[in-house]
Amino acid sequence: MKKFLSILLALVVFLTTFPFLGEVSGQSSTISNLGLAEDFWQLAINRQLDEKAIFLQLVAGSDQIVVGRVIGSKGIFDESVKRIFTIYDFAVEEYLKGEGEGIIQQLKIPGGFVGDLFEWDSVAPVLIQGERLFLFLSKKAEFGVYLYDKGVIHVDPNGRIGRFQTTSEKLKEAIRRVIQNPNANIKGLLFADDFNIGPVPANLSMHIDSVTPASMPAGIDGVIKIKGYGFGNQDNGAAVSFTWKKDTRIDGEIVSWSDTEIVCKVPVGILNNYFASASSGPLYVWKTTGASNIVDFQVPFGYMQTRWAGHSPDGSYNPNGNVIEYSISQAVPLSLEIATFFAGQAWNNIANLTFIRKPGYTSANSIAKDGINAICYNWSLGLWAARTAWWGKTKDEYLYTKIEIFETDIEFNSLGSSSYSADQLKSIMMHEMGHSLGLRDLYGNKSGFSQDIDKVMYGLGWPADSVPIAPTYSDRLGIEFIYPLRIISPNGGEIYTGGTSQTITWSTYGNTVQKVNLYFSTDNGLNWTPIATNITNSGSFHWPVPNLGATCPSVRVKIEKTEPSQPLGMPPIDDVSDRVFSIERTLNPVLSLSPPSLDFGTSQTSLTLTVQNIGGGTLSWSASKSRSWLSLSQSSGSLEAGKSFPITVSVSRSGLSPGNYSDTISFTSNGGNQSVSVSMSV
CATH class of the missing domain: 2.60.40.10 (Immunoglobulins)
Incomplete structure (x- = not known):
């Protein structure tokens, strides 16, 4: 977590993905080029893809499968594509498929650091120094890792693999069996019944009575207070577990812990080599002896601690303040062009920014740090509908917002998007634009608990008959928080x-x-x-x-x-x-009057007017008024630089008929002339 937060304190690009919706036909030749089996593709486009199907495809489609550790890394910038790549040194423990040369392999994966420049690609896995991994590699893959982040399997320090609910030794055996026979029986090796990833077994001595507040955004360092009994001491393994994606938990940073009260932060971080944050759903206290009762918790939005700056840090482009001026690629179909317009309008209705289209078209059609906020139509992997990249610069440390975005690209998948309805295209584009504004994905979809499915920023894809056509109340809360x-x-x-x-x-x-x-x-x-x-x-x-x-x-x-x-x-x-x-600094005297007007209402008889020399030298001033019912305690004077003088302004209502009265006090000086309006009621 600390390592990741240090990343956010640098020049950043963030890229996210969005899963496919709807059905696609006529793509078999492209699918073949990607090395995807037809049945796997059909499961993907029908949103029925599960981890077992992904595992079988990983084994079948990979040229090489290795297990080992990350032992080093170095960032490079490729001018030809205007992308950063990280070269990872990977120490191989064992080759499970294919042959390798030597113990050390190198992986070239998009994203990472070059100096103070950082790029993030969410379909590229986030590798951490020292971690143990299974890697599924392919010569057909864009950067060597098969199926992008799906081809990286994290092993925790205890040898457990939460994604497949197994251990490293059982995963090895499952891989060997499937290599020998794609239809091999792997029951008990993956998704074992005795592999606990949720709040079991129960610890009946721990009980949550209340969570305050019961709703809190992720990514703002917001804290919640959990009251109950039986929490004991904060020993090894003690945690407050929030929902992330499906049944995977993400634990909050503990602020304080006692037997009856726990204070913790709503978490974000790197989980299973992926950028993760708390989502709506179950919350419970977890210890090695088991879990407490489960309570409901809502996450209205997730904040990336980034927001649109409206211009580049050096002012070289996007100089229009609150305007995000985007360019449409020549390759974008008309349906997506129209969807982009209406998606921008949906956010414009609530944000203090304006998505506007730059006239004409751009030849740019890929993610690159090139000074263009491009809407592209170039990607061709059938597991995601779109992805968003942004580049930004670190804000000064006194600000809560750590990154200011100065460029953003959105790349649509050219496989299958022609089958989407107008509402689906608009919803996907709203989602991607939400990332450009600084909002995170949310994944809460646990039945019987608060969910995130209705939100624009839901990250698992909506049912075809229930896509959001406008930002929800929760989405609006995020924008109101980021841009109030x-x-x-x-x-x-x-x-x-x-x-x-x-x-x-x-x-x-x-x-x-x-x-x-x-x-x-x-x-x-x-x-x-x-x-x-x-x-x-x-x-x-x-x-x-x-x-x-x-x-x-x-x-x-x-x-x-x-x-x-x-x-x-x-x-x-x-x-x-x-x-x-x-x-x-000026050396000349400058007259300043405060306040700029005086209202005595129906009862006030005296108010103070301050004369000040906010310039240099000596200010000589005089004041005059017209009405006899108005008087000044002093009508002239002089003031040295930075000095001020209070004048008592008084009114007399004696002998005046009922009504409203007004006058003007006029000041002349060697530092400018000004006036103060006066009003009174009788």
Whole structure:
């Protein structure tokens, strides 16, 4: 987990996949080229593929099967395809199929690091230094591993293989038998009845009474509190287990543990060489002596800790702020082109970003870091309908959001997508666009518990008659969390002069934020100084820019939600300028008045008006008004740089008829002229 989080603190591309829907015909020649058996293909397109069928295809289709350990790795960048590859050194313990030369083999798999650049391809397995693996290899495979991530089988430190519910020795025997006879009896070797992957046997002395809150997103470091009895000490094997995919569990990071209360985080991490996160469904406490009772837990959305930046880090492309400008490949069929438009509109209705199409078409038709947000139609493996890649750059560490996305590609599978309905195409594209916005896959589908099947971000494919045609409430919650507030200006590169008045502007989703606080920093976000607190979320604020002691090139502004309405463990809702801007010192005096208007209502008789020199030098000022019912405690004066002076403004209602009255206090100075409006009721 720590290793994976360190990956997220670098320049990142994330790629995800989406399984096939519907039926496909006329693809037998392509299937043959991929080395897929016809019956395996039919199971795949009818969504009836199980792990046993995958195992049999892996053994049949692989040229070589080895077991061993990852002992080293190195990243390279291939300019010809604009992709990163990781060269893994793999120490072979045993060749189970095919012959090999030597003990060390090298695998070239997409994704990984080159300097501070990182690429992730979700159909490429995530290999970890030191882990023990079974590898199913093929010369026909895109990067040597047969069926992408399906061809990598993780072995835990105890020699267990959760994916096939067996042990490494039993898996070896099953492979040997199937090599000798594809119809061999492997009962008891895989999916053994005595292989426990769920909450059995029960430990009746442990009991969960409550989970607070009963719903929490994954990927936000959110914490939950579990109350009950019999939890004992946090010994080896003690865990809080959440649902991941099917019956596979993912354990939460423990914050504290006692006999009656456990506090833990809703987890994300690498599981079975795959990017995993908690999903909706069963939750229980697990120890070596068994499991507690099972309770229901909801995961409304998963957050990648990434969001769209609206521009590249160096400003070289996508400079349009909140706009994601995508390009359609010339190879994309009209049906998918139309689906892309309507999918973008569905997200535009709720997000503070806008998917718009760039005019014309692009010749780009494959995933590559090339400055184009491309919709491609080029992939040809029949197990997934589409995949999404994104590239991003690390945000400063004071921000909760760790990665800002500056480019995203979506690649559709050219095998079979012509058979999809318009709603299916739109739903798949909405799902992929959701990843471009920073949302994770969810997999909860356990009967009798909360599920994720109705969500756009459900990652296992929907039944053909129940595809979502718009983001659900839970999908919307994710977008509202990721994009509730967004600084529009200043957002990086501006040059302001101290003593001037500048407008801070921001966008917000609907009415989810009522009040906000504004801050500025002169040290790139290490320390913050309040500008205004608890002000109405109007979308703009006039900021008297301070005249600093010297020109400052490392200024940012921050906005945050004032009201603390987030559940337990949720981070603050805020946003910061994407890049620094500058404030130049001025030597001239500058007049500033606060507040810009005075309303005495029906009962107030005096209010304070502050005159300030926010520039340099000496400010000489004078004030005048028109109405006799209005008076000023002082009408002229002088102020040195940075100094201020309070004026008491008073009104008299004596002798006035009922009604509304108004006047203007006009200020003239050697640092500019300003006025303050005054209103009163009798």
